[in-house]
Amino acid sequence: MQTLSVLLVEDEPGDAELIRYSLKFSGGQHTVEWVQSLGELRAQLDTAKAPFDVILLDLNLPDASGLETVSRCKAMAPDTPVVVLTGHDDMDFSLKTLEAGAQDYLIKNRLEADALLRAMRYAMERHQLEHRLQQSEELMMAAIEGGDLGVWEWNLKTNACHNSERVLKTCGFSTEDGDLPVSADEWMQRIHPDDMAAFNKALKQHLRGETKRYQNEFRFRHKQGHWIWLFASGHVVSWDREGHPERMVGIQQEITERKAMEQQLRDLAMHDPLTGLLNRRSFMNAMDREYGRVRRHKGYQAGVLMLDIDRFKHVNDTYGHAVGDDILKAFAHVIADHLRENDVFGRLGGEEFAILLPDTDLDGSGYVAEKVRTAIEAMRVEGAGQTIAITTSVGVDRLLAEDERPDGALARADAALYHAKQNGRNRVSHYDKDVKAATGTSTP
Known part of the structure; x- marks a missing residue:
């Protein structure tokens, strides 16, 4: 695995230590230089013997805040990819950080070693494509001006x-x-x-x-x-x-x-680079569109499944992250083969996945969930000289017109997934039939 040279710009020592700890256990011997302000960032860049592979940038610093932090950082280090670290779980704001020049962003309270490493590598790949695209456009203009x-x-x-x-x-x-x-x-x-x-x-x-x-x-x-x-x-x-x-x-x-490079950039912005599935942002966009249909058309139903790989941390610890990545890719491939063309399948992060089933009632959603669970139970992956079997737990619910946002369906499906985990794993749980019965609550 490539060793990354990381420049961390973070004024909170606790957050900085958490990030350094996460990188330490991400599977590589990464070097991390830590500064606490944009002033220190400039000094570090001026004295560095070699360019950094990536900058992890907190938005709120003693000498800058918000989107200004991104633009000033990019002015200092235009040739280095930037991953923004933000406490804002707000899609519109996060997209503005990308427009300001960052290559990716991460929500601080969701920082995990795998997600952090994946974001840095994605930022480097996107930065390289953007640089190549810019060079291509400059060459095109030079050709036009030269008449060639x-x-x-x-x-x-x-x-x-x-x-x-x-x-x-x-x-x-x-x-x-x-x-x-x-x-x-x-x-x-x-x-x-x-x-x-x-x-x-x-x-x-x-x-x-x-x-x-x-x-x-x-x-x-x-x-x-x-x-x-x-x-x-x-x-x-x-x-x-x-x-x-x-x-x-x-x-x-x-x-x-x-x-082709423009398409690659669009794909990187919309898809998880490991599995090729929609990333969280793109999946939530699909949820928004389907939520609109549910609200506009009385009687229209759409199912939501939340699922993850049972005991995936144990798999990673036992066989290593490379085998873990192979399992994630096989998991995504097998499930995709059992879905309809108009079903929406996304990776929300780590081993957490979600499926949106348009025009599907609860019974149909339960049928798909069981079909997926059975397919994963039968799946085998070769790795580390062994044949590895895994299972998945699935939570089932539906989009409701009464929800203020489509996130409510994901939350209920996630609660059903947790119920499946608590009751033995490798099973399907329904929010209505299982979680409500266990807690005595009712569907909103």
Whole structure:
């Protein structure tokens, strides 16, 4: 495992010690330098013999607070990924820290060794992708300014389209090809159907004089049949006597690699990097949308399952974190295979998972929960020279229109999960049938 060089900016000695303790037991010999203010951070950066791999940044310091802390830290260390440590369990505020320049954030009262290490590695990967994306965009602008791009010319009266050799080569054609598209319509027929609306809108806005320049990004069917991403920019250079556009010229560049990096960044923002499942933020967004349906449509039901791996800490302690990661990935894969396409499966943290079952009543949710439990009980993972069996406990409840927020369903499903744990594990518990009966409470 890679040893990380960590710079911790935290003014509370107790919190700093907790973080250092967590890193000590995260599976690697990480080095941690601790400072208590942005002033000390600057001094540490100035005297460091080598750059740090990641900065863990508390938002409230003696000489800065809130989002200002992030922006000032990024100004001092623009080339170092930052993970914000915040006491705000507020999604909107946390997203603002990302907009201010941080690569990830963690809630202080949920700090665990695995989550902390995962956040740091995620921040480093995201920072690297952002840097590569920025470099790609800078190269694109330099190419545009230098004119080292494919050039096209379109006669709007005859519909004839002339393309430079660079444009033709990018699209897989040559001037000798018998099937070489000649008219603009023939070229446009190769644009992906899902991108045609945006393409036509940008073009019409420019031809009507609403924009100074036509610009658009779209997928284009290469001569060999696969799709590539193109960036096209141009403008009208001549008009007829009636003032109608007559001729356009422009440039074109392939941006397939940049689009792939953008997609990677989106995936990193939405998914857990280990299992590929939705992360907590994305899962809660799906819960919000389904909660809206429950409130709008009388009689519509949606089930919620909370589940985790029984005695997972013992698994990690016995077989090591690498095997533990393999088990988490296998756990996610097996469960995903037993869900419908429209079911939503997410990893909320550690070995804690949740499933949202749209258009599903309590009986249906219980059926899915038992199917998942049985599948995990039958699952086997090879690791550390042994065949390892695990089990899962599942808590079941549903979204209620009376809830103030969709979190209420998760809380009830979590209470049912706890009941399953307390009653032997490897079982399914329902909030209505089990937890209410045990506590004498009623569903809100």
